[in-house]
Amino acid sequence: MTKPVLVRTAEALDDALRAALPAGAQLFCLADMHTQSLWLPALGAFVKEEDCLLTAPGEGSKSVETSNRLWLELAGRHADRHAVLINLGGGVITDLGGWVASTYKRGIPFIHIPTSLLGMADAAIGGKTALNAGPVKNLIGTLAEARAILIHPPFLRTLPNKEIRSGCAEMLTHGLIWEAAHWEAVTQAMERGAPGTDEVYRSACIKWEIASADPQETGVRKLLNFGHTVGHALEAHFLDTDCAVTHGDAISAGMVVETVLSEHRLQLDPAASENVVARLLHFFPVRECLSVPIDRILGFMAHDKKINAGTQHFSLLQSPGHGVYGVPCTTDEIMRAWHEAIRRISA
Numbered sequence: 343m344t345k346p347v348l349v350r351t352a353e354a355l356d357d358a359l360r361a362a363l364p365a366g367a368q369l370f371c372l373a374d375m376h377t378q379s380l381w382l383p384a385l386g387a388f389v390k391e392e393d394c395l396l397t398a399p400g401e402g403s404k405s406v407e408t409s410n411r412l413w414l415e416l417a418g419r420h421a422d423r424h425a426v427l428i429n430l431g432g433g434v435i436t437d438l439g440g441w442v443a444s445t446y447k448r449g450i451p452f453i454h455i456p457t458s459l460l461g462m463a464d465a466a467i468g469g470k471t472a473l474n475a476g477p478v479k480n481l482i483g484t485l486a487e488a489r490a491i492l493i494h495p496p497f498l499r500t501l502p503n504k505e506i507r508s509g510c511a512e513m514l515t516h517g518l519i520w521e522a523a524h525w526e527a528v529t530q531a532m533e534r535g536a537p538g539t540d541e542v543y544r545s546a547c548i549k550w551e552i553a554s555a556d557p558q559e560t561g562v563r564k565l566l567n568f569g570h571t572v573g574h575a576l577e578a579h580f581l582d583t584d585c586a587v588t589h590g591d592a593i594s595a596g597m598v599v600e601t602v603l604s605e606h607r608l609q610l611d612p613a614a615s616e617n618v619v620a621r622l623l624h625f626f627p628v629r630e631c632l633s634v635p636i637d638r639i640l641g642f643m644a645h646d647k648k649i650n651a652g653t654q655h656f657s658l659l660q661s662p663g664h665g666v667y668g669v670p671c672t673t674d675e676i677m678r679a680w681h682e683a684i685r686r687i688s689a
Contacts, residue, residue, distance in 0.1 A: 429466075469485050511597075511626065579642060
């Protein structure tokens with residue numbers, strides 16, 4: 343599995359990209375309107391403005407309609423099977439660009455250059471591509487390896503605070519399921535303002551370690567679903583509203599509910615659970631995220647890929663730094679944890 347490479351300087355980015363590109367390949371770049379204006383010039387030695395494919399920012403771009411348009415644009419520009427697509431942007435761009443590249447002419451090479459914290463720490467790593475279908479997040483996708491994943495932290499300097507916070511949620515997930523020291527390091531960095539390069543790259547490497555051990559997501563990789571079963575359902579709900587809830591906000595609220603569920607199903611120590619919930623409540627708008635009807639969230643969860651034979655399976659916490667995957671939970675157990683989480687954060 344492709345390991346992310348940390349490139350700290352503009353010169354190092356050029357060198358790493360040059361090393362990753364096949365000689366003489368056609369180059370195209372997928373970006374949204376924001377990353378085009380901010381960061382396409384950083385690739386000026388490789389990609390011309392006219393070779394940039396554009397899409398609107400946000401989850402709405404992860405659609406079949408956008409994918410179809412991009413396929414036709416590549417065909418209209420005579421992209422052959424040896425063309426390379428550089429995906430320059432956040433998690434939406436890497437999900438979408440990976441999908442488009444992995445399906446165009448049965449697959450062309452692609453390179454991820456994430457520009458968001460969420461993309462650097464998580465979304466660009468692991469060989470998954472995705473589209474949404476209606477309100478269902480990531481319903482369509484492939485497993486396809488990027489030719490290279492280049493982590494360039496200077497891109498983060500233009501990121502709004504809410505997007506930094508959103509990426510931090512995934513970093514906290516990595517710590518809770520895999521490495522307690524990372525959970526502590528990221529929470530302390532958030533208290534200071536934002537994670538540094540070392541914390542960001544450690545998260546990227548944790549994601550790579552887990553994904554590399556289980557590329558097809560038949561075992562340990564399922565740990566990465568912690569917080570996401572409830573979180574993706576919340577995200578789907580808020581996509582239908584005018585409320586500006588980020589991916590990380592929804593995942594943090596999902597982690598709160600699933601931490602409480604971990605007490606019921608895995609006997610997670612109540613003091614540890616309280617500590618996790620308190621820290622997430624301190625950093626994220628958990629109350630606002632959970633102020634939605636549970637029936638609506640259960641409806642979205644019914645489409646979740648982790649359902650097996652009609653039973654919802656969760657990745658939960660045995661202790662901070664030690665996750666357990668494949669835990670079956672009934673609807674009654676989910677509802678109990680939901681209401682208990684609301685009671686705690688309202689106290």
